[in-house]
Amino acid sequence: MTRFDAIGVGIASWDLVGVTATSPVLGQKQPLAGYTEMGGGPVATALATMARFGAQVALVSAVGDDHYGMAIKAELTRFGVDTSFVVTGRGSSHIAFVLAEPGSDRRTVWWYNEPTVFADLSFPAELAGQTRALLIDSHLPAALSAARQVRAAGGRIMIDAERVNPTVLELLPLCDDIVVSANFARAVTGLSDIVMATQALAERYRTLVVVTAGEAGSWACHNGELIHTPAFPTTPVDTTGCGDVFHGALLFALLRNDPLPAALRFASAAAALKTRGLGGRTALPSLAEVEALVRTTTAQ
Amino acid sequence: MTRFDAIGVGIASWDLVGVTATSPVLGQKQPLAGYTEMGGGPVATALATMARFGAQVALVSAVGDDHYGMAIKAELTRFGVDTSFVVTGRGSSHIAFVLAEPGSDRRTVWWYNEPTVFADLSFPAELAGQTRALLIDSHLPAALSAARQVRAAGGRIMIDAERVNPTVLELLPLCDDIVVSANFARAVTGLSDIVMATQALAERYRTLVVVTAGEAGSWACHNGELIHTPAFPTTPVDTTGCGDVFHGALLFALLRNDPLPAALRFASAAAALKTRGLGGRTALPSLAEVEALVRTTTAQ
Numbered sequence: 001m002t003r004f005d006a007i008g009v010g011i012a013s014w015d016l017v018g019v020t021a022t023s024p025v026l027g028q029k030q031p032l033a034g035y036t037e038m039g040g041g042p043v044a045t046a047l048a049t050m051a052r053f054g055a056q057v058a059l060v061s062a063v064g065d066d067h068y069g070m071a072i073k074a075e076l077t078r079f080g081v082d083t084s085f086v087v088t089g090r091g092s093s094h095i096a097f098v099l100a101e102p103g104s105d106r107r108t109v110w111w112y113n114e115p116t117v118f119a120d121l122s123f124p125a126e127l128a129g130q131t132r133a134l135l136i137d138s139h140l141p142a143a144l145s146a147a148r149q150v151r152a153a154g155g156r157i158m159i160d161a162e163r164v165n166p167t168v169l170e171l172l173p174l175c176d177d178i179v180v181s182a183n184f185a186r187a188v189t190g191l192s193d194i195v196m197a198t199q200a201l202a203e204r205y206r207t208l209v210v211v212t213a214g215e216a217g218s219w220a221c222h223n224g225e226l227i228h229t230p231a232f233p234t235t236p237v238d239t240t241g242c243g244d245v246f247h248g249a250l251l252f253a254l255l256r257n258d259p260l261p262a263a264l265r266f267a268s269a270a271a272a273l274k275t276r277g278l279g280g281r282t283a284l285p286s287l288a289e290v291e292a293l294v295r296t297t298t299a300q
Numbered sequence: 301m302t303r304f305d306a307i308g309v310g311i312a313s314w315d316l317v318g319v320t321a322t323s324p325v326l327g328q329k330q331p332l333a334g335y336t337e338m339g340g341g342p343v344a345t346a347l348a349t350m351a352r353f354g355a356q357v358a359l360v361s362a363v364g365d366d367h368y369g370m371a372i373k374a375e376l377t378r379f380g381v382d383t384s385f386v387v388t389g390r391g392s393s394h395i396a397f398v399l400a401e402p403g404s405d406r407r408t409v410w411w412y413n414e415p416t417v418f419a420d421l422s423f424p425a426e427l428a429g430q431t432r433a434l435l436i437d438s439h440l441p442a443a444l445s446a447a448r449q450v451r452a453a454g455g456r457i458m459i460d461a462e463r464v465n466p467t468v469l470e471l472l473p474l475c476d477d478i479v480v481s482a483n484f485a486r487a488v489t490g491l492s493d494i495v496m497a498t499q500a501l502a503e504r505y506r507t508l509v510v511v512t513a514g515e516a517g518s519w520a521c522h523n524g525e526l527i528h529t530p531a532f533p534t535t536p537v538d539t540t541g542c543g544d545v546f547h548g549a550l551l552f553a554l555l556r557n558d559p560l561p562a563a564l565r566f567a568s569a570a571a572a573l574k575t576r577g578l579g580g581r582t583a584l585p586s587l588a589e590v591e592a593l594v595r596t597t598t599a600q
Binding site: 016018020024026027028029030032034035067092095099106107108109110111112 | 316318320324325326327328329330331332334335367392395397399406407408409410411412
């Protein structure tokens with residue numbers, strides 16, 4: 001019996017989310033129609049999703065010694081994420097200005113973090129054998145040693161890769177579940193067709209590859225089999241964090257041994273329900289809500 | 301002997317100031333090279349400037365019942381501004397995302413305030429006779445009753461008008477000092493030439509008109525006399541709040557009865573010194589610093 005279902009290593013952010021009242025223009029003074037703030041970061045939001053479903057999860061990350069750092073930790077704790085391994089570094093926490101444009105899928109993000117905050121972050125060796133799975137993004141160097149240690153201890157590794165860089169290329173062969181956006185799949189394979197990029201990645205790394213493409217749904221490739229999972233229809237308020245929720249829900253379903261097509265539908269339903277609210281975590285669904293949506297649609 | 305040198309009625313903001321690392325693009329995820337936050341708002345920053353010079357000043361405004369509201373009041377208090385008349389409304393404080401682009405004069409601002417916060421704001425009648433001057437902007441309806449009451453009690457009224465709207469057009473005839481940006485002067489007169497716009501405004505309202513134009517300096521018109529005051533040369537880090545500091549310094553100098561050309565040079569020097577730091581208040585100069593700069597340049 002391991003202590004955690006999943007441990008995440010990744011950026012924990014505080015997101016300042018403005019909803020534009022008019023089409024944004026650079027160089028002008030313009031009103032926002034709405035504003036909210038909340039925690040963010042791909043791995044952190046995925047863990048919050050899993051915790052909301054009842055999983056035991058912990059985050060390995062760093063925050064700054066400021067108001068935002070306290071808010072980031074307090075909110076994760078509220079969702080049920082263990083933050084004992086979130087260290088407090090010197091300087092500003094990671095923050096992100098997010099501009100959401102109603103009626104448009106376009107989002108603009110400016111992010112800032114002070115490198116001193118993450119300078120001393122390392123993966124605590126004693127955790128490697130205490131978790132069934134590790135969830136990582138491509139932002140923190142500590143993810144690489146975490147992946148090596150958890151893999152050696154027999155844990156499952158899922159990556160949410162965003163940018164092609166040397167660390168990511170070292171991480172990918174260590175992963176069991178490569179779950180990435182269409183943009184990343186295209187960039188790392190050089191193939192513009194999503195299906196071809198998905199198959200090429202699965203061929204290259206000989207593991208489960210899932211490529212998400214928003215409204216177009218997702219493509220998965222495993223043992224040569226290709227699965228397309230359509231997105232659930234929604235009228236999105238905001239798509240911020242949809243990919244993060246998809247990751248958390250997919251890992252949750254895989255860890256309870258759902259068959260792959262069911263796990264993919266489950267993750268897709270969770271991501272669709274998230275779009276009801278502004279920012280990454282306003283509308284994190286409950287397990288019952290996700291399962292109800294999956295059932296309804298399967299019954300049609 | 302009045303209790304205050306100046307009372308201000310205007311928005312008190314919390315400014316979240318990001319410095320872009322690359323030329324900003326809408327629809328992308330992009331890093332900031334720097335980040336800071338501090339209080340802002342035209343009248344509030346002008347009052348902070350005056351308080352730093354040693355004047356007795358108070359702000360009439362409203363903040364929300366959130367972290368930002370507390371930060372706004374604490375910072376104004378630290379500068380020496382009396383915040384006894386800053387009420388706390390229900391909802392979010394006024395905030396502004398400011399994007400500063402190094403090496404460019406372009407700034408982008410998205411602002412938000414919840415109308416409920418300012419809904420109950422009125423000018424306390426007992427203050428009308430307790431101040432030598434009133435400083436107002438064009439954002440709050442309470443400015444109009446404040447201007448009428450302070451004018452009736454014999455106080456001096458200075459306006460920093462930004463947008464042409466019905467309230468501003470009612471306010472302008474009540475003012476002793478109309479100190480506005482070139483953009484406002486052009487918009488309200490329909491004249492593109494700054495000198496002509498300045499003279500037209502002075503003609504229309506038969507009072508002191510000062511039009512500021514950044515690096516180009518300012519144009520003042522009083523009793524038919526036109527004065528051009530060049531800007532002091534600077535290598536600006538950030539021009540946020542320069543106009544606000546100019547207003548505060550000009551009112552300070554006029555209240556101590558500096559001759560108009562000297563008051564304008566004093567205000568221009570204060571605004572130039574402000575540009576040394578990021579945001580509106582990082583580099584608010586001391587009285588000694590402003591007077592030293594005025595002396596140095598006069599001596600040349």
